[in-house]
Each structure stands twice: as structure tokens, then as C-alpha cells.
Amino acid sequence: MKTAPSTAQLALDDALTAFLDEEIAPLVRRMAYRSPHSGAGGDREVRAMVHEGLTGLGVPRLPLPAAAGGDGRGQEALAVVAERLGEVLYQGLLPDTLTAAGLLARCGDAHLGLLRLIGEGATVALAVRSGTPGGATTAVPAPLTADRARGTLTGTRAFVPFAEEADHLLVLGTDADGALHAALLDPGAPGLVRRRHEELGRGELYAVDLADTPVTAWLNLGEDPAGLWRTVLDGARVRHAALLTGLGRGALRISVERARERRQFGRPLGHQQAPAFRLAELAARLDAVGLVVRAAAWEADRPDDVGAGAVRLSAAQALAMAAEAARRTATEAMQIHGAHGMTEDSDAQLFYRRAAVESPWLGSPAELRAEVAPLLRGRIAARPRRVLL
Numbered sequence: 001m002k003t004a005p006s007t008a009q010l011a012l013d014d015a016l017t018a019f020l021d022e023e024i025a026p027l028v029r030r031m032a033y034r035s036p037h038s039g040a041g042g043d044r045e046v047r048a049m050v051h052e053g054l055t056g057l058g059v060p061r062l063p064l065p066a067a068a069g070g071d072g073r074g075q076e077a078l079a080v081v082a083e084r085l086g087e088v089l090y091q092g093l094l095p096d097t098l099t100a101a102g103l104l105a106r107c108g109d110a111h112l113g114l115l116r117l118i119g120e121g122a123t124v125a126l127a128v129r130s131g132t133p134g135g136a137t138t139a140v141p142a143p144l145t146a147d148r149a150r151g152t153l154t155g156t157r158a159f160v161p162f163a164e165e166a167d168h169l170l171v172l173g174t175d176a177d178g179a180l181h182a183a184l185l186d187p188g189a190p191g192l193v194r195r196r197h198e199e200l201g202r203g204e205l206y207a208v209d210l211a212d213t214p215v216t217a218w219l220n221l222g223e224d225p226a227g228l229w230r231t232v233l234d235g236a237r238v239r240h241a242a243l244l245t246g247l248g249r250g251a252l253r254i255s256v257e258r259a260r261e262r263r264q265f266g267r268p269l270g271h272q273q274a275p276a277f278r279l280a281e282l283a284a285r286l287d288a289v290g291l292v293v294r295a296a297a298w299e300a301d302r303p304d305d306v307g308a309g310a311v312r313l314s315a316a317q318a319l320a321m322a323a324e325a326a327r328r329t330a331t332e333a334m335q336i337h338g339a340h341g342m343t344e345d346s347d348a349q350l351f352y353r354r355a356a357v358e359s360p361w362l363g364s365p366a367e368l369r370a371e372v373a374p375l376l377r378g379r380i381a382a383r384p385r386r387v388l389l
Helices: 007-019 024-033 041-056 075-087 094-105 112-119 225-261 273-300 308-342 348-358 365-382
Strands: 124-127 145-147 152-161 168-174 180-185 192-196 205-214
Touching: 007 075, 024 041, 075 094, 075 225, 075 273, 094 112, 094 124, 094 168, 094 225, 124 152, 152 168, 152 180, 180 205, 180 225, 225 273, 225 308, 225 348, 273 308, 308 348, 308 365
Parallel strands: 124 168
Antiparallel strands: 145 152, 152 205, 168 180, 192 205
8 A cells, every 4th residue: 555645646736736826825715705695706717717727737637538538547646636625725616527527437438528528627516415415425315306218307406516607417316216317417407496505614505406307418327326326436535535634734734824923921822832732733633644545545546456345444434534634623723813713804714614514525424434334344354363272
């Protein structure tokens, strides 16, 4: 198992760091500053600019197969991207687009045209979640009515990010018989209604209602649709764990800067032993989480060698650890900043908001532990037992 970044990964990280410089990073981070009652036009322009820049760097092409003009790289490279974006509190369609690309690439050559468009900058929003943000994607996607004879879908998806900005909508759901369906929709199709949420993280989340909405294309999910979706979900969890790790690093960075500036008892707060030790502990924890995430990405790129169960277990473990670390670091950032951290002028409240929303997005730590408990029991049962004579 390899956790040290390769030369190619370091080069990718350097390119992203240069792109997300001191001018761009604050624009990305402060998108969550928007008042709930203000327009979002400026935010959309920033998101479009950032996505165009990431496309210029070749990020959407990284996981695509060569037949679609991609680089054929795996989760190790994408984890580098996700962690760097997490540091600047990225909000946009890239995570959903990469997940959709992973599913489309596993459905044969029927969708190579769309994969090429994704490599050129097209975006896809996933419509999977119903109910709580983490609920639907942790097991089987929520129910819907799929009428293949008429080519329509009917149902509701409660949490669809950036539904008004996506070029395509990818809907997953189960029918009354428990069969999993996946279909591509035009976001402007008849029968599709969007309602925007006002949520803690000040993102762009929508509820999407489908009423006999015509399908653009059905995806062929093969003989084991649920297994295929779980494989794609494992990769998404690894990337999301990397994003949360980056979020934690970003929160830690502004905490250290604030501890240097804020003075208590006649000296900087960072010179006080108690807060200094707490920040050091968080730094060590985030380094450990980063190693776990890179190990999970390494395994996700080698499912034939380590086994699908091991990939699922490591992805869930990485996400649970990263979610807890992100929430804890964001909370500590608020403590270090004091009352100033709760004002709109401080970035600490932005990290706190995003950590609260992003942490349970693909499964809360409790849900993830419940999911992998059978895998852990099976691994323990398979171990040879010592026989004492």
C-alpha cells in the first residue's frame, strides 16, 4: 500500500495550488458569504470561471477512459484535486460530474459522447438523495416510478446540488420491485420542477419534482445494478473524504493565523499552552486522516487486488474519520476566533457552515459504521484463531 504522493500527483497539486492562488481562493471561499436574500448571479459566474479553469487543467478528463479522450487516472489523482478544493471551500458541480462520469464509463460505449463533453467542461447534477442528505446514497437510492415503455420518470429528489446550473441531470432510483434504474434528463424537460432550499451552508441545493418527465437516455447498469452503484459510490466517498480533509486543513490554517494575531493576557493566543496543544493535536489528526484517505484511494484503484469488500470498508472508514476531523477542526476554529468567528467578516463561520453540511453528505459516521459492521465481522471471523494447547 502506497500513501506517499507520486511525482505526477505532486505536479497536479502544484498546478492546482497555482490556479487557486491568493486572488482566486477568496472568491471561491466567499461564495458561501452570500446573504440568503441576495441574488446568486455573481456566485454562478465564479463557479463557471472556476470550472472553466479546472477544465483547462484537465481535471474532468482525469478519470475518463482513453476512448473518451481521458487520461484513465484513478482515485489517487482525484483525491489530490478534492483535497485542494476542500481547502478553499469549493462549491460546484465537479464532484457530482466526476461521480456521474464514473457511472457512465461503466455502462459500455453508449455514452462516450457525453463523456467527451464532460472532459470538455459539461456538468452533471446527481439526483439521488431523498429525505436526509446522507440517507439515500448510503444504501440504495430512493424510490421513483420508472416507465420505460413511455420513457418517463416520476418521483421527488430532495437534495440536488446546483440543479439550475447543470447541463444534464442523472437520476437514480428504485422501482416498486426494488430494481435500480438510472436515467439522464434534460434539466429543462417538461414535468421537472425545482425548488431551492435555504440551508446552513448557504449552498445551492434544490428539491426536484419529476412528473412524467421524459428521459433523454436510460443507462444500462448490467446484471448487478446495485453492485455497480456501490462501486461508484465507494469512489465518491474516497473523494469526499479527501475534500473534507482539505476543509479541515483550511480551517486549521485560519485558526493558526488567528492564534498568532489574537492576544490574551498580554501575548498572542498561540503562545498559550492549552490552545497551542489543541491546534497541534488537530494538525496531527488531520495528517493521520490524510494518510488514511490516500490509502483508501490506493485501494480503490486496485479493486481486483484487494477485493471489493476491502475497498468499501476503507472508503467508509476514510469518510467517517475525515467527517469527524472536519467538524472538530471547524468547531475549534470558531473557538479560536471567539465572538469574531461568528460574524460575517470571519471565514471561520464559513468553514463551520460547510463542515456541517458536507460531513454527512454521503453518509454520517454512525451510518457508515453501521454499513461496514458486517464487513468488519466477516474480516474478524476469517482470521485464523490461535489454539492454545
